[in-house]
Amino acid sequence: MNVKLLAAALLAALAGACAATAPRDKTTQAAPGAGSESADAFVGRVNDAFRATSPEMNAAQWLAVTYINEDSQLLAAKSNERSLTQLNAFVEEARRYDGQALSADTARSIALLKLATAMPAPKDPAKLAELARIASKLEGAYGAGTYCRDHDGKRQCRQLGELEDVLRDPKASYEDQLDAWTGWHTIAQPMRADYRRFAELVNEGAREMGFADAGAMWRSGYDMDPDAFRAETDRLWEQVKPLYSDLQCYVRGKLEKKYGARGHVDGLLPAHLTGNMWQQDWGNLWPILEPYKGAGSLDITGALEKQRAAELRRLRAGFKGRASAEDSVRLEREADLAIARSMTERAEDFYTSLGMPKLPESFWTKAQLVKPRDRDVVCHASAWDMNMTGDVRIKMCIKPNEEDLTTIYHELGHVYYYLAYNDLPPLFQSGANDGFHEAIGDTVVLALTPDYLQSVGLVGKQRQSEQAVINAQMRMALAKVAFLPFGLMIDRWRWGVFDGSIAPDQYNSAWWDLKARYQGVAPATARDEAFFDPGAKYHVPGNTPYTRYFLAHILQFQFYRALCDAAGYEGPLHACSFYGNKEAGQKFWSMLKKGQSQPWPETLKELTGSGELDATAILDYFAPLQAWLKQQNQGRQCGW
Ligand code: X8Z
Ligand code: ZN
Numbered sequence: 001m002n003v004k005l006l007a008a009a010l011l012a013a014l015a016g017a018c019a020a021t022a023p024r025d026k027t028t029q030a031a032p033g034a035g036s037e038s039a040d041a042f043v044g045r046v047n048d049a050f051r052a053t054s055p056e057m058n059a060a061q062w063l064a065v066t067y068i069n070e071d072s073q074l075l076a077a078k079s080n081e082r083s084l085t086q087l088n089a090f091v092e093e094a095r096r097y098d099g100q101a102l103s104a105d106t107a108r109s110i111a112l113l114k115l116a117t118a119m120p121a122p123k124d125p126a127k128l129a130e131l132a133r134i135a136s137k138l139e140g141a142y143g144a145g146t147y148c149r150d151h152d153g154k155r156q157c158r159q160l161g162e163l164e165d166v167l168r169d170p171k172a173s174y175e176d177q178l179d180a181w182t183g184w185h186t187i188a189q190p191m192r193a194d195y196r197r198f199a200e201l202v203n204e205g206a207r208e209m210g211f212a213d214a215g216a217m218w219r220s221g222y223d224m225d226p227d228a229f230r231a232e233t234d235r236l237w238e239q240v241k242p243l244y245s246d247l248q249c250y251v252r253g254k255l256e257k258k259y260g261a262r263g264h265v266d267g268l269l270p271a272h273l274t275g276n277m278w279q280q281d282w283g284n285l286w287p288i289l290e291p292y293k294g295a296g297s298l299d300i301t302g303a304l305e306k307q308r309a310a311e312l313r314r315l316r317a318g319f320k321g322r323a324s325a326e327d328s329v330r331l332e333r334e335a336d337l338a339i340a341r342s343m344t345e346r347a348e349d350f351y352t353s354l355g356m357p358k359l360p361e362s363f364w365t366k367a368q369l370v371k372p373r374d375r376d377v378v379c380h381a382s383a384w385d386m387n388m389t390g391d392v393r394i395k396m397c398i399k400p401n402e403e404d405l406t407t408i409y410h411e412l413g414h415v416y417y418y419l420a421y422n423d424l425p426p427l428f429q430s431g432a433n434d435g436f437h438e439a440i441g442d443t444v445v446l447a448l449t450p451d452y453l454q455s456v457g458l459v460g461k462q463r464q465s466e467q468a469v470i471n472a473q474m475r476m477a478l479a480k481v482a483f484l485p486f487g488l489m490i491d492r493w494r495w496g497v498f499d500g501s502i503a504p505d506q507y508n509s510a511w512w513d514l515k516a517r518y519q520g521v522a523p524a525t526a527r528d529e530a531f532f533d534p535g536a537k538y539h540v541p542g543n544t545p546y547t548r549y550f551l552a553h554i555l556q557f558q559f560y561r562a563l564c565d566a567a568g569y570e571g572p573l574h575a576c577s578f579y580g581n582k583e584a585g586q587k588f589w590s591m592l593k594k595g596q597s598q599p600w601p602e603t604l605k606e607l608t609g610s611g612e613l614d615a616t617a618i619l620d621y622f623a624p625l626q627a628w629l630k631q632q633n634q635g636r637q638c639g640w
Contacts, residue, residue: 039097043109043427046090050426055387057083062384066368066395068140068376077136081129084121087113088128091209105597109427112596115221116427118545120205120214131201134194138541143378145187145536149179160184160277161371161379161397168275168284168401174262178524181272185527188535195535196504198543199497206498215498218491218545222433223599230495232613233488233547236554237518239615240484243622246629247481248520249638254288267640268522271515278537279521280486282478283403289474291628296450296468297460298475304400304458308339333373340369340398346456347408350444351416354578354585359415360390371397380538381407383414388422388429406445406479413441420592432591432600435551440592442556443563446476446621447577455579466624473574473625480553481622485518487550492518493534494546508533520640555604557617562608563588573621 037045057079064076094110102110119135121128148157158180166172166180202214211217212226219226248269255273256263264270275284282289312335316323319331341364348359366386371379379397386393394411398404417440421429431437450472453459462468492514496502502510508529515521527533534540563584564576578584591607601611619626 039100039102039106039110042093042097043106043425046109046113047425047427049086049090051388053083053086054426055391058384058386062386062393062395064136065139065143065378065382066372068143068378073136073140077129077132080135081132084117084119084128084132085125087116088121088123088205108597109425112427112430114209115217118218119543120202120209120211120217122201122204123208127201127204131198131205134198134201135543138191138194138198138535138543139378140376141187141191142380142535142538142541144376145184147183147186149183158183159379161399164277167272167277170275170284170287174259174273177272181277182525184277185531185533185536188532188541189530191535191541192504192507192532195507195532195540202543203498213498213500215491215495218547219495223601233550236550236613236615237484237488240481240554240618243619243626244481244484245520245639246626246633247477248640249633249636250629251282251285251289251482252520253633253636254285258288262524265522265524267637268516268520270524271521272524274482274521278486279515279519280483281403282482283475285478286475289478291470291474292467295465296462296471298450298453298471300402300405300453300458301400304339304343304402304405307342308335308400311335311338329373333370336370336398339400340396343398343400343405344369344394344408344412346405347412347444350409350447350579351412353580354588355582356416356585356589357419359412360392362391363393363415366391367393368395369398378538378542380542381411383411383418385415385418385422385429388418388426390419390422392418403479406448409444409448410438410441413437413439413444416440417592417595420589421595424593424595424597428595428597430596432594432596432598432603433551434545434548435555436591436600436603438548438552439556439559440588442480442552443559443588446556446560447563447579449575449577451575452577452579469574469624470628473622473628476574477622477625480556480618483553484550485520487546487553489514489518490534490537490539490546494540505529516640551613554613554615554618557621558604558608558614559588560621561617572624573617574624 060072060076060079064072091114094113097106097110119131121131146157146159147163148155150156163180163184167177172180199214206212206214206217209217211220216226219229222229222232224232251274252264252267252269255269259270259273262270263273269279271279274282276282312331315331315334315338319327323331344367352358368377371377377397378395381394381396384393384395385391392415394408394415396404396407396411398408414437417431417437418429450459450462450468454462493502493511496510497507506529508527508531511534512523512527523533538544539546560576561573563578563581564573566587567576567578567581567584569576569578587607591603594603594606604613605611
């Protein structure tokens with residue numbers, strides 16, 4: 001789950017990145033008496049149970065997020081309840097083998113079993129059921145979140161996608177953006193009490209399994225001590241912070257230029273003006289941030305919008321007779337679907353160019369590519385492995401813009417990981433660690449260089465110049481560098497909630513303290529404890545651990561550098577694309593096939609030659625931009 005996941009639950013680790021996989025009850029009946037089953041046989045039985053039971057669990061979760069209503073939520077909660085009960089029973093049974101000499105694979109399998117969910121449940125059946133219900137309710141509330149207001153004498157109701165459109169629109173007014181931002185955050189207010197209870201319950205579950213709290217359990221999934229893992233993330237952040245600060249300073253200057261005194265809040269970026277609901281990606285500010293106007297045209301969104309418009313014209317031209325209003329809606333929808341599909345095929349093409357298989361036919365019939373018009377769904381993108389035998393899907397509400405295009409590449413990274421490791425025992429079917437799962441598709445996104453984009457017709461002819469390099473680097477930095485502190489702060493908040501250092505009456509103030517400290521962003525209006533702003537970010541109600549994305553933003557540059565080496569590339573790192581390179585593809589696929597069958601440093605070493613997380617790859621990549629930013633910021637007071 002995860003990546004998806006469903007709040008629901010289970011098996012986050014198991015399912016890997018995005019989808020849930022679950023165990024079921026028949027194994028408990030089959031459990032032989034203590035002492036009569038070897039550890040190897042026990043692990044075999046657990047793996048068989050996961051394989052057998054995950055399709056049902058995934059089906060329930062899939063329906064709950066692609067067809068939100070009380071019935072689908074009830075079924076998802078029930079199936080989650082069964083899975084978590086079974087998981088607890090397995091974990092309990094596994095205690096029989098504590099202290100025994102086990103083979104390396106069996107010992108690893110048992111250790112992974114204890115980490116198989118991001119939602120550890122109390123043993124008490126009533127509490128477990130309550131936890132499963134709250135989880136479904138929170139995720140459903142996020143997906144169905146709607147902000148209504150009276151506007152120009154009319155009732156106006158909008159969901160996340162439409163509110164995001166306002167934030168990404170460079171022509172929208174300051175006031176309209178503030179309204180869209182605060183409006184979306186109202187949907188989270190009712191989640192506060194449920195989240196508080198949720199935290200109590202998962203902590204109880206984690207403690208029963210022997211962890212200090214749920215956060216310590218999450219930090220235990222990295223083949224190292226949980227405290228060492230926290231220190232490792234601090235170390236990496238210190239390495240990349242100067243680069244982030246340089247970018248933040250430049251952006252602040254441009255916002256101040258556009259908005260005057262309203263362009264900052266005590267030296268911090270106003271949350272509603274960054275082009276993104278959570279300030280995690282600043283790519284939509286391109287019109288005010290583009291370093292050199294027209295040096296290398298990179299208007300991918302413009303190209304996609306044109307493609308959609310052309311498709312719509314084609315459909316209209318083919319329509320016989322006069323189109324009614326209903327017909328027009330249908331044609332619009334067909335155009336949406338056609339462009340979403342062609343964007344997805346474009347992403348698939350990159351993977352197959354590396355020698356990876358085509359997506360199975362079922363992907364194209366079962367995936368949710370666009371937002372249905374007739375019901376609520378969770379639009380937050382996710383990738384699913386429904387049955388470990390080829391029923392892979394993504395769930396998105398694709399729009400023709402650059403952000404969604406790169407998200408498709410991201411999601412297909414999860415899908416190809418699933419396909420590569422499906423032959424492994426289910427307990428090994430996950431990323432080497434969860435950061436690996438998140439980094440696969442992003443590594444491919446780094447290879448979407450201007451030259452590659454031109455070759456597929458998404459941008460115009462590229463002229464080589466230093467200015468074009470800076471433009472291309474800025475485009476990447478607004479996605480990748482802007483994200484870094486965000487990738488860290490979400491779990492700094494949750495770790496604090498779980499370990500009790502953030503009390504329920506400080507949920508919101510602690511959130512904004514962390515946003516200020518790490519990201520240098522601030523709300524333009526007061527956000528007191530009447531609000532529950534963490535709930536407005538999918539992964540909090542969806543219970544998806546988030547440090548994985550921070551790791552992924554470091555790792556993807558390491559992967560990229562290694563694949564460029566494998567492809568024999570010799571120029572500056574940022575200009576490398578390994579599109580079409582079978583050697584790089586082979587190395588990539590070999591890594592994916594390993595799943596989490598061995599400690600991640602070994603897997604990393606096989607690909608990159610080193611088993612260490614290392615921020616030098618991202619720093620080398622952005623060296624030209626960082627030098628440029630320093631020049632631009634000269635004379636300005638940076639930092640916060
Ligand atoms: O949640 C996601 C993916 C699904 S795993 C769309 N991402 C994070 C986010 O959107 O907050 C990708 C980057 C960060
Ligand atoms: Zn992902």
